[in-house]
Amino acid sequence: MKKWKCSVCGYIYDEAKEGIPFEELPEDWTCPQCGAPKSAFHIIEGNDTTLKAKTSVAEKIVEQLVAYGIERIYGIPGSSNLPLTEAIRQHPDIELVLTRHEEATAFMASAHAKLNG
Numbered sequence: 001m002k003k004w005k006c007s008v009c010g011y012i013y014d015e016a017k018e019g020i021p022f023e024e025l026p027e028d029w030t031c032p033q034c035g036a037p038k039s040a041f042h043i044i045e046g047n048d049t050t051l052k053a054k055t056s057v058a059e060k061i062v063e064q065l066v067a068y069g070i071e072r073i074y075g076i077p078g079s080s081n082l083p084l085t086e087a088i089r090q091h092p093d094i095e096l097v098l099t100r101h102e103e104a105t106a107f108m109a110s111a112h113a114k115l116n117g
Contacts, residue, residue, distance in 0.1 A: 004022045076101075
């Protein structure tokens with residue numbers, strides 16, 4: 001039995017656990033974690049994690065935000081943006097201000113922009 005890894009989110013499809021060979025899944029099958037198409041998966045040997053990229057997409061987004069001069073991000077962490085939230089938290093040149101409500105987040109960001117140019 002083989003294991004297949006999603007190149008988008010890192011989800012592992014284990015044929016032994018699922019009971020269905022990956023090649024026999026329908027062509028419109030998508031990753032249950034991120035919704036990536038079947039074509040985004042590649043075969044891995046055992047628990048090989050050497051295929052992991054050195055930087056993630058979230059880290060690259062944060063690098064670009066910092067390059068544009070963004071110093072502060074206002075937001076609410078959730079399951080869909082946790083990688084981005086973590087990348088912001090780890091970067092030394094950008095600050096994440098956590099809020100409890102979307103409208104408060106928008107007002108805070110707007111006020112910050114107006115007061116600081």
